Amino acid sequence: MNLTSDTKVAEMTIAAFEDMKRQMPISTHAAYNEMLQSVGNRISQQVFWDMPLAEWEFVVFDQNEVNAFAMPGGKVGIFTGLFQIVKTEDELASVVAHEIAHVTARHTHERISQQMVIGAGGQLVGIAAAVTGAGVAGLGGGSYINMTPMIMGLYGIGTGQAAQAWDQKKEAEADHIGIMYMAKAGYDPNAAITVMERMVELEGGMGGNNYNSTHPSSMDRLNALHSYLEDALAEYEKSKEFFY
Numbered sequence: 141m142n143l144t145s146d147t148k149v150a151e152m153t154i155a156a157f158e159d160m161k162r163q164m165p166i167s168t169h170a171a172y173n174e175m176l177q178s179v180g181n182r183i184s185q186q187v188f189w190d191m192p193l194a195e196w197e198f199v200v201f202d203q204n205e206v207n208a209f210a211m212p213g214g215k216v217g218i219f220t221g222l223f224q225i226v227k228t229e230d231e232l233a234s235v236v237a238h239e240i241a242h243v244t245a246r247h248t249h250e251r252i253s254q255q256m257v258i259g260a261g262g263q264l265v266g267i268a269a270a271v272t273g274a275g276v277a278g279l280g281g282g283s284y285i286n287m288t289p290m291i292m293g294l295y296g297i298g299t300g301q302a303a304q305a306w307d308q309k310k311e312a313e314a315d316h317i318g319i320m321y322m323a324k325a326g327y328d329p330n331a332a333i334t335v336m337e338r339m340v341e342l343e344g345g346m347g348g349n350n351y352n353s354t355h356p357s358s359m360d361r362l363n364a365l366h367s368y369l370e371d372a373l374a375e376y377e378k379s380k381e382f383f384y
């Protein structure tokens with residue numbers, strides 16, 4: 141469907157991210173920001189050809205929530221609460237790579253296109269006009285429709301509600317692609333397992349939280365991650381020629 145062409149989806153999410161930066165507090169924590177910029181540089185180089193339309197940007201939002209997201213326009217956000225389970229740059233890389241993998245595996249595109257068809261109903265034409273004509277950010281004037289609430293809703297951000305969960309298959313796919321990205325970017329894939337172990341622990345202690353519902357069955361994911369580890373470690377070894 142042309143309406144949800146890659147370019148339009150990228151533009152929409154870029155505009156939504158700009159709105160989010162205005163609406164949500166941005167962290168000035170130096171160490172968190174440095175860590176994320178470093179991870180962002182290395183991972184985005186690895187996925188360059190998978191996301192040619194990306195205008196990469198990595199932002200730490202000051203919000204005590206264990207969450208992170210990536211958008212088709214190359215916009216990546218993490219919440220300060222994530223640092224409850226992420227302690228090192230390698231560990232952060234595993235989360236960022238996983239979120240970006242949801243984009244490159246086209247899970248996010250699929251969700252956005254579904255939402256646009258369902259959400260728009262009879263007004264499909266109007267939204268198409270807004271997305272194409274108005275240059276998304278409303279610069280073209282008249283026909284602008286703000287897509288930010290829809291996009292934020294898809295990610296479960298600022299709505300007080302968890303995002304719709306990815307199904308197990310998509311979660312496993314993102315874990316698999318993500319661990320390979322991080323390894324190719326020179327990050328130790330064992331860190332993905334460490335993070336998932338902390339997630340299992342956290343969920344045990346909290347008896348199910350928001351992150352649990354968007355990222356189901358951390359125990360299953362942990363088991364699957366172990367099965368990807370050998371291949372990922374081989375990539376990690378190869379990457380050392382470039383990074384060390």
Ligand SMILES: [Zn+2]
Pocket residue numbers: 238239242306311314355
């Ligand atoms: Zn996920």
